[in-house]
Structures are given as structure tokens and as C-alpha cells.
Amino acid sequence: MKTSGIIMILGSALLLGLFYFPLWNITLGAPQYPEPLGMDIYISGIQGEEEFDIQNIDGVNHYIGMKKIPKPEEMWEFNVFPLVIGGMAGLGILLGFLGFFRKISPNWFLGWFVLMLVLGVLGMYDFNVWLTDYGTDLDPKAILKLTDEAGNPISYKPPLFGTQQILNFTAHSYPRLGAWLMFAGMFLTLVAWWIGKRSLKTQNI
Amino acid sequence: MKKINSILSLLVLVVIMIGCGGDGDRKKSGAMATNAAERVYVAPGEHDEFYGFFSGGFSGQMSVYGLPSGRLLKVMPVFSQDAEKGYGYNEGTKPMLNTSYGFIPWGDLHHVDISQTNGELDGRWVFTHENNTPRVARIDLNTFETGEILEIPNSAGNHSFAITENTEYLIAGTRFAIPSPQRDMSIEDMKGNFKGPLTFVKIDQETGGMELAFQVIMPGFNFDLAHPGRSASHGWMFATTYNSEEANTLLEVNASQNDKDFIVALNWKKIEEYVKNGGGTMMDAEYAHNVYNHNSSTATSTMKKGVKTVDPKDIPGAVFFMPIPKSPHGCDVDPTGEYIVGSGKLAAELTVFSFSKMIKAIEDKNYDGDAYGIPILKYEDILGGIVKQPGLGPLHTEFDGKGNAYTTFFISSEVVKWSLKDYQVIDRKPTYYSVGHLMIPGGNSRKPFGKYLVAMNKITKDRYLPTGPEMNHSAQLYDISGDKMELLLDFPTIGEPHYAAGIPADLIKQNSKKIYRLDENEHEHAVRNESETRVERKGNEVHVYMTMIRSHFAPDNIEGIKVGDKVYFHVTNLEQDFDVPHGFAMIGANTAELLIMPGATKTMLWEPKRIGVYPLYCTDFCSALHQEMQGYVRVSPAGSNPELKWSLDGD
Structure with a gap:
């Protein structure tokens, strides 16, 4: 159980990387932007890749009537996400210690993983809802109003994951280091559970 | 020889x-x-x-x-x-x-x-x-x-x-x-x-x-x-x-x-x-x-x-x-x-x-x-x-x-x-x-x-x-x-x-710089956002504190100018994006255009000589709606007493 506990502590501690590194990143390249505009999405807010990228994305977006990129105080998520991530990391570390001293069963590690998975999926769902709102809830006085072949207003929603052409812009949306650390950490907690289970079995035999 | x-x-x-x-x-x-x-x-x-x-x-x-x-x-x-x-x-x-x-x-x-x-x-x-x-x-x-x-x-x-x-x-x-x-x-x-x-x-x-x-x-x-x-x-x-x-x-x-x-x-x-x-x-x-x-x-x-x-x-x-x-x-x-x-x-x-x-x-x-x-x-x-x-x-x-x-x-x-x-x-x-x-x-x-x-x-x-x-x-x-x-x-x-x-x-x-930083702009008459734009009269001098951003001037309607005034346009380019200059030209100005790089402020002197309503516009094709980047200045007779007014989109 010692190894398992240490891996659980390490795995959940990797979540703390989200306080320093961006979770996600969206870049927008276009013929006029050979150096793409980009935004890094952190759990506590959105920052431009370059100093004035957010201002310039807002400037471009005003033609199609998009809302401005939200500031941290304008979205509850940026207050709640740090608490959730901090809380889950703390909880995971605590469980790891308890496991290390054999106070609890490794199944608690699996329980933590499932909870984290549910919260993660909820987070992604929420992120997608925001992207959809951002890409479709447009100013009725927008300068450019474009419709698809069926006559419906086209959506400017950037992809949740992947690459997509939006008018003259190519949008790339991919996880960044914070997310990769989180994924790695979550995987490690699964490993911790598996190793813990196996060591218990060996002992029982 | x-x-x-x-x-x-x-x-x-x-x-x-x-x-x-x-x-x-x-x-x-x-x-x-x-x-x-x-x-x-x-x-x-x-x-x-x-x-x-x-x-x-x-x-x-x-x-x-x-x-x-x-x-x-x-x-x-x-x-x-x-x-x-x-x-x-x-x-x-x-x-x-x-x-x-x-x-x-x-x-x-x-x-x-x-x-x-x-x-x-x-x-x-x-x-x-x-x-x-x-x-x-x-x-x-x-x-x-x-x-x-x-x-x-x-x-x-x-x-x-x-x-x-x-x-x-x-x-x-x-x-x-x-x-x-x-x-x-x-x-x-x-x-x-x-x-x-x-x-x-x-x-x-x-x-x-x-x-x-x-x-x-x-x-x-x-x-x-x-x-x-x-x-x-x-x-x-x-x-x-x-x-x-x-x-x-x-x-x-x-x-x-x-x-x-x-x-x-x-x-x-x-x-x-x-x-x-x-x-x-x-x-x-x-x-x-x-x-x-x-x-x-x-x-x-x-x-x-x-x-x-x-x-x-x-x-x-x-x-x-x-x-x-x-x-x-x-x-x-x-x-x-x-x-x-x-x-x-x-x-x-x-x-x-x-x-x-x-x-x-x-x-x-x-x-x-x-x-x-x-x-x-x-x-x-x-x-x-x-x-x-x-x-x-x-x-x-x-x-x-x-x-x-x-x-x-x-x-x-x-x-x-x-x-x-x-x-x-x-x-x-x-x-x-x-x-x-x-x-x-x-x-x-x-x-x-x-x-x-x-x-x-x-x-x-x-x-x-x-x-x-x-x-x-x-x-x-x-x-x-x-x-x-x-x-x-x-x-x-x-x-x-x-x-x-x-x-x-x-x-x-x-x-090589890409822009001038707006937060380092030291021009005596710079404004850093549209809410600071205004027009001020000092005797026969009129100072217009104007901004430009794709694709409008603020303000873009100005009234209260008189024939014989010395009108100083202090124009700030609010852009902070590489290679997005705007130009500024005023009909009848006895000088050249202003060509203003992102984050910079430049000043033009215009001395209106005739009453009427005169357009100003952006001279450097800046955006898809560059042609719309224009405005009007009303010039009233010398000796009249028109109210100084300025606006953008009615505000």
C-alpha cells in the first residue's frame, strides 16, 4: 500500500499544475494573422497568448456581434473551478496519506477517480455550453449577419476539441499543459488503485 | 583651356x-x-x-x-x-x-x-x-x-x-x-x-x-x-x-x-x-x-x-x-x-x-x-x-x-x-x-x-x-x-x-516595434478610450480629442465650429494590433493627412474657411468597413454662437 499511497499523492498533486498552466487553448489564424491570435484558458480566467490578443480577438469579433471575452469576475466558473480543483487535489493527497498508512482501502482511490471524472465531464459540458452561447448569441445589430444554405444564422462557435474553419479564420482548440498534467494525474490515481488492490491481494494470499 | x-x-x-x-x-x-x-x-x-x-x-x-x-x-x-x-x-x-x-x-x-x-x-x-x-x-x-x-x-x-x-x-x-x-x-x-x-x-x-x-x-x-x-x-x-x-x-x-x-x-x-x-x-x-x-x-x-x-x-x-x-x-x-x-x-x-x-x-x-x-x-x-x-x-x-x-x-x-x-x-x-x-x-x-x-x-x-x-x-x-x-x-x-x-x-x-503602447502614450492630448473623447473651445481655438478604431472615429459628428476657428484634431489610434494604422483627412485642411500607427496620437490643424457641413475620413484602408470610417463637422458663420456638440451613434 505504500507505493500505491505515494502514487495517489503524486497523481492528485499533479492537479495543482492547473493553477500555473493553462487548461485549454484556442488560436485563430487567418490570412491577415500569419501569427495567429490566441487565448489561454486557465481555471481562473482567460489570457491572451500575446499581450493584446484578447483585445484584438474582441476587435475582430465585434463585426459579427460576438460578446467580449469574459473577464474572471464575469463568469462564476472562474471562481468555482479553482475551489473544485484545489479541493480535489487536497482530498486526493489526504486519501493517499491515509492509504500510505493503511487506514483506508484502495477503493477510495477509485472513488476519487470516478468523482473527478464526473466533475471533469461536467466541466467540459459547461465549457461547451459557454462556447455555444459565445458563438451563437450575437448582437442583433451586428455588422455582418451571415446565414447558412437553409437561411439559419451561422454559428461562430469554436470547436470544443479540434480544428475548424470559421469564415476567414481557422480555429484550433486543444488542451494545454495544465490539462495534460491533470490527465496524467488522473491516470496515476487509477494506477494507485490498481497497485493498491494487487498488493492487498498478495498480502491476503 | x-x-x-x-x-x-x-x-x-x-x-x-x-x-x-x-x-x-x-x-x-x-x-x-x-x-x-x-x-x-x-x-x-x-x-x-x-x-x-x-x-x-x-x-x-x-x-x-x-x-x-x-x-x-x-x-x-x-x-x-x-x-x-x-x-x-x-x-x-x-x-x-x-x-x-x-x-x-x-x-x-x-x-x-x-x-x-x-x-x-x-x-x-x-x-x-x-x-x-x-x-x-x-x-x-x-x-x-x-x-x-x-x-x-x-x-x-x-x-x-x-x-x-x-x-x-x-x-x-x-x-x-x-x-x-x-x-x-x-x-x-x-x-x-x-x-x-x-x-x-x-x-x-x-x-x-x-x-x-x-x-x-x-x-x-x-x-x-x-x-x-x-x-x-x-x-x-x-x-x-x-x-x-x-x-x-x-x-x-x-x-x-x-x-x-x-x-x-x-x-x-x-x-x-x-x-x-x-x-x-x-x-x-x-x-x-x-x-x-x-x-x-x-x-x-x-x-x-x-x-x-x-x-x-x-x-x-x-x-x-x-x-x-x-x-x-x-x-x-x-x-x-x-x-x-x-x-x-x-x-x-x-x-x-x-x-x-x-x-x-x-x-x-x-x-x-x-x-x-x-x-x-x-x-x-x-x-x-x-x-x-x-x-x-x-x-x-x-x-x-x-x-x-x-x-x-x-x-x-x-x-x-x-x-x-x-x-x-x-x-x-x-x-x-x-x-x-x-x-x-x-x-x-x-x-x-x-x-x-x-x-x-x-x-x-x-x-x-x-x-x-x-x-x-x-x-x-x-x-x-x-x-x-x-x-x-x-x-x-x-x-x-x-x-x-x-x-x-x-x-x-x-x-523592430510592432505597435506603440497606448499605456505609454505621452502625447499631451492623447485619450486612451472613447469615454475620454471630447471637444473643447478656448477662445477661437477648438481642440478635438478624437479616437480611431476599426472602423469608426469617436466622435464622428461635431457641431459648434465657426469660420475663423483654429481646430486642432488630436487623433489617437486605439488599436494595439500590428500593422493596423489609420489615416485622417479633413476637407480643406492646408496640410497633409495624419497617418497614425497603433497606440499613437497625432495632431492636425484645420482652419475652416466656409460655412457648411464637411466630411472627414480614414485614408488608410484599415478594415472591411474602412469606407464607412467617416464623419462630419458642421461649420457655422464667424460671430455666431453655436453650441459645441459632439457624438458617436447619437451618444
């Missing part, structure tokens, strides 16, 4: 030479015969290897070319008004062209020199000078804009120009000798009474700021070209003189009589020391010092008084004359600092002086008399070597750092490569036509980048599609990486390039 005849016969000879040699050469130099096109081809989207800063001569501007492509990248206004950029027209830049003679809209920009550290190009600044109304200027290589212009008092035909090897001093000589100080006197009494002051300008190592340090009051010869000593000869400067005859009329004949004129060798470190210890006397002078603040887009012009002058006779061992045949022009120092190449325009040979021999001759005090108290060294004592039969009409020399020198010949219209080791000619190539200056990137430093040579020609004739009697001057790019020079490219230049300076792009391009 005899002289004129012999020159004429020389010219005839040259015409015959060109006539014979030219055709054969052209047949050989087709692009298909070599891969010349490939070697100057910079693919779309790719960058050139070198920046070239080209003097614009009588255009008063400096242009920036990419090499080897010969693509024009920018024209930077320096000494002349530039309506395109509003330079010298808008309120912020008008003071740049202020002088002790008042506002001067034009200048004659001659030589250019990139700043150096330890004799190597450092890419901090480009300095240049103006021949007609003596001035020197600094261009900052982060904004590619003129940062400072300093008038040189007590001088005329400011021509011989050089930068010392750590950019300690900028040297500005007098080409047209004048009474010093100026006074009302007979021109005929010139001889012995006129002077040729050489001015030293101290450069601030942090800012590039220029300050008049001292003037050496030389005899009234005409000081032509100058170059600094480097490495071994650091601390010295060398300048050619012509008209040692001190003729005041028909100089083409009367200043060509002496068999020898002089190169002056001047130990500036000795003079600096002398001045530091309290030497020299103050002379009355008045000169303008114009400094541009890139953060405020505003220049200030200050009138300064007095200049410290030094009589060379008072500093023994500081100034010497080196005799050189027949009206020299170029005076070039090789990368080691040992060789000083003097080009007598009318001489049949190229003279190379040895610095170490010069020092020995000075130590031995082996003089050949003096001129106005300045010792004349003996020609044979200081001679390093002679290049025999190099061509006709030698002008300028640059170096490739591999022991070779390249000299231009105006009359025989060619550039000649020769060896500094044995003074033998290695190669010669025709230029089209009558080359003046030449430039090898770093060819005037300790560390030349000997890959390309650019010849700047005075005569164009048939090189391009005809454009009426006036043709742009032409430059030619040669590959000099091999034993023989190869002509690769022709390209037209702006004005008349007197010299150019090339530098590897890597030493500069990363310093």
Missing part, C-alpha cells in the same frame, strides 16, 4: 572604351547564362538577408531596401517634408525641420552610417547628415523614424561625415569654406580669410542623443569625404580636401590647379583631451536642436547658443596634412585601420597611405613645410602603395574583410577589385552608368560581410522603361564572394544615393 581639353579627350576615350567593352559583356551576362536570378530571388513571404539603408540625396529622405532582392521596404523621412506620412506637416513633427533660418521643408541627405561598437556594426542607430543647411540626424532602428536633428552652426555644405568606431563622435566637416564667424566681406578676399570648421558631435551611448562638442577651425579648404581610424588607427580621423587653391570662382578649373591637395589626419583623442582640460574658446553661434519623442509622437525644437572652437595650431601633434594627387574625393580606411585609400578624382593612380608610416613620420618630425601652421607630411614617407592604371575618376573604396578593396570609377564607369597586399588589380566590372558610391555591408568597419557589393550610379539612361526626361537613379548588386565579381541585379533608387549602409537583418529585425 588646356586642362578642359585633356579632360574632354579623356571622356572621348572613355566613351570609346564603353562602346567597345559594353556589348561583349552584355551578351555574357544574360540571366539564362548564370543563375543570377536564383541568387537574388527571395521567395514570397521570405525575408532578405541584409537591410540596406540608402541615402536619398536631394530627396532629403533615407530609404530602406532588402538585399539581395533590391526590394524597397520603406522610405524614412528625415530632412524633407513627407506628405505621405504627414512628416513635417503635422503639429508633432513640424519642429523637426526647424533651424536657425526658420522652418526648412527640404534637405539634401548625403552619407549614412550605422552605429558601431568596437568597430563592428551594432544596429542601434543610423546617422546621416544634410549638406545644404548643415544638420546631422539620428534614426532609431526600433521605430525606423527620425529621432533627432542637430543643426551644425558655423559651417556650410556639411559634407565630410563619419562615426568613430565606438560611436563616440559624429564628425561633420565644412565643404564650402566660409568666413568664421560669418561676416560681411568681399568674396575675392576669401584666400586666407575663409575657414573650414570640422565639427565633433558627442553621442550619448544610452539614447543616441547628440551634443555639439567642439569645432576644429581648419583653413578654408573644402572638406569632402571623411572616415574614422579603426583598430590600430582608432582615435584618428581622415578627411579629404579639395580646393586647397582656395579659389572662389570657376572652381572646376581654378580648384584643379595644384598637383596635390590634402588628406587631413586628425587625432581627435588629443583634441578631446585638450578641450576637457579647458582648451578652446567659445564662439557666438545659434543652432536648432530638435528631439523627437517616439512615445508622444511630438518633437521639441530648442535654440542653442555658442560653440567651443579649437585652433589646430594650439594643439601640436594633433593635426597633419597628407599630400595626395589631384582633387581627392574618397578617403577610406581598411578594416585593420592600417591603410587609408585616397582617390584623386583627376589622378591616373590610386594612392594608399600607411598609418604606421604616418605615425613614424610624425615621430621623426620629417615635414615638408606647413599650410597655415599645420605640418605637411612627406608624400614618399607615408605612402603605402599605388594601384597603377586602375581606371578613370576613382571615387570611393570599400573592403570585403578578405584583404581586398573595391573602388568605384566614375569616368570609366566601373568597379575595380584590387588587393591590399600587392596593389594589383584582380577584377573589373562595368557599372551602368557612372558609379558614385558603393556599399558592402559592414564594408566601412572592422568586420565587413563580404558577400554583396552595391554600386550606386549617377546616370541611368536606358536601364529601365523610359519615364520621361527624369529617371530614377540606378543601383547594381554584385556577388563578391568569389574571385571575380558577378553582376546579379539592377534596381532603381530614390533621389540620389550618396552612400548606403548595409547590415545583416538579424542584427536589427528583432528590435
Whole structure:
């Protein structure tokens, strides 16, 4: 159980990387932007890749009537996400210690993983809802109003994951280091559970 | 008359030479015969290897070319008004062209020199000078804009120009000798009474700021070209003189009589020391010092008084004359600092002086008399070597750092490569036509980048599609990486390039600014967002605090202006995105547009003359809705009392 506990502590501690590194990143390249505009999405807010990228994305977006990129105080998520991530990391570390001293069963590690998975999926769902709102809830006085072949207003929603052409812009949306650390950490907690289970079995035999 | 005849016969000879040699050469130099096109081809989207800063001569501007492509990248206004950029027209830049003679809209920009550290190009600044109304200027290589212009008092035909090897001093000589100080006197009494002051300008190592340090009051010869000593000869400067005859009329004949004129060798470190210890006397002078603040887009012009002058006779061992045949022009120092190449325009040979021999001759005090108290060294004592039969009409020399020198010949219209080791000619190539200056990137430093040579020609004739009697001057790019020079490219230049300076792009391009930061904007009338925009009246002055962002002005409707008002538009570009300038034009404004870079503020004065409603608009296609970027100003009768109103979209 010692190894398992240490891996659980390490795995959940990797979540703390989200306080320093961006979770996600969206870049927008276009013929006029050979150096793409980009935004890094952190759990506590959105920052431009370059100093004035957010201002310039807002400037471009005003033609199609998009809302401005939200500031941290304008979205509850940026207050709640740090608490959730901090809380889950703390909880995971605590469980790891308890496991290390054999106070609890490794199944608690699996329980933590499932909870984290549910919260993660909820987070992604929420992120997608925001992207959809951002890409479709447009100013009725927008300068450019474009419709698809069926006559419906086209959506400017950037992809949740992947690459997509939006008018003259190519949008790339991919996880960044914070997310990769989180994924790695979550995987490690699964490993911790598996190793813990196996060591218990060996002992029982 | 005899002289004129012999020159004429020389010219005839040259015409015959060109006539014979030219055709054969052209047949050989087709692009298909070599891969010349490939070697100057910079693919779309790719960058050139070198920046070239080209003097614009009588255009008063400096242009920036990419090499080897010969693509024009920018024209930077320096000494002349530039309506395109509003330079010298808008309120912020008008003071740049202020002088002790008042506002001067034009200048004659001659030589250019990139700043150096330890004799190597450092890419901090480009300095240049103006021949007609003596001035020197600094261009900052982060904004590619003129940062400072300093008038040189007590001088005329400011021509011989050089930068010392750590950019300690900028040297500005007098080409047209004048009474010093100026006074009302007979021109005929010139001889012995006129002077040729050489001015030293101290450069601030942090800012590039220029300050008049001292003037050496030389005899009234005409000081032509100058170059600094480097490495071994650091601390010295060398300048050619012509008209040692001190003729005041028909100089083409009367200043060509002496068999020898002089190169002056001047130990500036000795003079600096002398001045530091309290030497020299103050002379009355008045000169303008114009400094541009890139953060405020505003220049200030200050009138300064007095200049410290030094009589060379008072500093023994500081100034010497080196005799050189027949009206020299170029005076070039090789990368080691040992060789000083003097080009007598009318001489049949190229003279190379040895610095170490010069020092020995000075130590031995082996003089050949003096001129106005300045010792004349003996020609044979200081001679390093002679290049025999190099061509006709030698002008300028640059170096490739591999022991070779390249000299231009105006009359025989060619550039000649020769060896500094044995003074033998290695190669010669025709230029089209009558080359003046030449430039090898770093060819005037300790560390030349000997890959390309650019010849700047005075005569164009048939090189391009005809454009009426006036043709742009032409430059030619040669590959000099091999034993023989190869002509690769022709390209037209702006004005008349007197010299150019090339530098590897890597030493500069990363310093080039993309925008001006709005939060560092120091313009007196800047506004940082639309909520601060407003219109204020002070008597008959109206100040409009306006912003521009894709794709509107704020405010864009203004009422309450009257005929006879002086309306100052202070316009701020709120963009913080690379290459999104906006322009501003107002109907009936007796000045140029404003062209405003992101984050900058510029001011235009408009004096409405008739009642009515007048549009203003953005002149630089900025966005998909650029055409909509427009507004109106209502002008009411003089003496009426309209309410001052301004709005954007009704707010």
C-alpha cells in the first residue's frame, strides 16, 4: 500500500499544475494573422497568448456581434473551478496519506477517480455550453449577419476539441499543459488503485 | 583651356572604351547564362538577408531596401517634408525641420552610417547628415523614424561625415569654406580669410542623443569625404580636401590647379583631451536642436547658443596634412585601420597611405613645410602603395574583410577589385552608368560581410522603361564572394544615393516595434478610450480629442465650429494590433493627412474657411468597413454662437 499511497499523492498533486498552466487553448489564424491570435484558458480566467490578443480577438469579433471575452469576475466558473480543483487535489493527497498508512482501502482511490471524472465531464459540458452561447448569441445589430444554405444564422462557435474553419479564420482548440498534467494525474490515481488492490491481494494470499 | 581639353579627350576615350567593352559583356551576362536570378530571388513571404539603408540625396529622405532582392521596404523621412506620412506637416513633427533660418521643408541627405561598437556594426542607430543647411540626424532602428536633428552652426555644405568606431563622435566637416564667424566681406578676399570648421558631435551611448562638442577651425579648404581610424588607427580621423587653391570662382578649373591637395589626419583623442582640460574658446553661434519623442509622437525644437572652437595650431601633434594627387574625393580606411585609400578624382593612380608610416613620420618630425601652421607630411614617407592604371575618376573604396578593396570609377564607369597586399588589380566590372558610391555591408568597419557589393550610379539612361526626361537613379548588386565579381541585379533608387549602409537583418529585425503602447502614450492630448473623447473651445481655438478604431472615429459628428476657428484634431489610434494604422483627412485642411500607427496620437490643424457641413475620413484602408470610417463637422458663420456638440451613434 505504500507505493500505491505515494502514487495517489503524486497523481492528485499533479492537479495543482492547473493553477500555473493553462487548461485549454484556442488560436485563430487567418490570412491577415500569419501569427495567429490566441487565448489561454486557465481555471481562473482567460489570457491572451500575446499581450493584446484578447483585445484584438474582441476587435475582430465585434463585426459579427460576438460578446467580449469574459473577464474572471464575469463568469462564476472562474471562481468555482479553482475551489473544485484545489479541493480535489487536497482530498486526493489526504486519501493517499491515509492509504500510505493503511487506514483506508484502495477503493477510495477509485472513488476519487470516478468523482473527478464526473466533475471533469461536467466541466467540459459547461465549457461547451459557454462556447455555444459565445458563438451563437450575437448582437442583433451586428455588422455582418451571415446565414447558412437553409437561411439559419451561422454559428461562430469554436470547436470544443479540434480544428475548424470559421469564415476567414481557422480555429484550433486543444488542451494545454495544465490539462495534460491533470490527465496524467488522473491516470496515476487509477494506477494507485490498481497497485493498491494487487498488493492487498498478495498480502491476503 | 588646356586642362578642359585633356579632360574632354579623356571622356572621348572613355566613351570609346564603353562602346567597345559594353556589348561583349552584355551578351555574357544574360540571366539564362548564370543563375543570377536564383541568387537574388527571395521567395514570397521570405525575408532578405541584409537591410540596406540608402541615402536619398536631394530627396532629403533615407530609404530602406532588402538585399539581395533590391526590394524597397520603406522610405524614412528625415530632412524633407513627407506628405505621405504627414512628416513635417503635422503639429508633432513640424519642429523637426526647424533651424536657425526658420522652418526648412527640404534637405539634401548625403552619407549614412550605422552605429558601431568596437568597430563592428551594432544596429542601434543610423546617422546621416544634410549638406545644404548643415544638420546631422539620428534614426532609431526600433521605430525606423527620425529621432533627432542637430543643426551644425558655423559651417556650410556639411559634407565630410563619419562615426568613430565606438560611436563616440559624429564628425561633420565644412565643404564650402566660409568666413568664421560669418561676416560681411568681399568674396575675392576669401584666400586666407575663409575657414573650414570640422565639427565633433558627442553621442550619448544610452539614447543616441547628440551634443555639439567642439569645432576644429581648419583653413578654408573644402572638406569632402571623411572616415574614422579603426583598430590600430582608432582615435584618428581622415578627411579629404579639395580646393586647397582656395579659389572662389570657376572652381572646376581654378580648384584643379595644384598637383596635390590634402588628406587631413586628425587625432581627435588629443583634441578631446585638450578641450576637457579647458582648451578652446567659445564662439557666438545659434543652432536648432530638435528631439523627437517616439512615445508622444511630438518633437521639441530648442535654440542653442555658442560653440567651443579649437585652433589646430594650439594643439601640436594633433593635426597633419597628407599630400595626395589631384582633387581627392574618397578617403577610406581598411578594416585593420592600417591603410587609408585616397582617390584623386583627376589622378591616373590610386594612392594608399600607411598609418604606421604616418605615425613614424610624425615621430621623426620629417615635414615638408606647413599650410597655415599645420605640418605637411612627406608624400614618399607615408605612402603605402599605388594601384597603377586602375581606371578613370576613382571615387570611393570599400573592403570585403578578405584583404581586398573595391573602388568605384566614375569616368570609366566601373568597379575595380584590387588587393591590399600587392596593389594589383584582380577584377573589373562595368557599372551602368557612372558609379558614385558603393556599399558592402559592414564594408566601412572592422568586420565587413563580404558577400554583396552595391554600386550606386549617377546616370541611368536606358536601364529601365523610359519615364520621361527624369529617371530614377540606378543601383547594381554584385556577388563578391568569389574571385571575380558577378553582376546579379539592377534596381532603381530614390533621389540620389550618396552612400548606403548595409547590415545583416538579424542584427536589427528583432528590435523592430510592432505597435506603440497606448499605456505609454505621452502625447499631451492623447485619450486612451472613447469615454475620454471630447471637444473643447478656448477662445477661437477648438481642440478635438478624437479616437480611431476599426472602423469608426469617436466622435464622428461635431457641431459648434465657426469660420475663423483654429481646430486642432488630436487623433489617437486605439488599436494595439500590428500593422493596423489609420489615416485622417479633413476637407480643406492646408496640410497633409495624419497617418497614425497603433497606440499613437497625432495632431492636425484645420482652419475652416466656409460655412457648411464637411466630411472627414480614414485614408488608410484599415478594415472591411474602412469606407464607412467617416464623419462630419458642421461649420457655422464667424460671430455666431453655436453650441459645441459632439457624438458617436447619437451618444
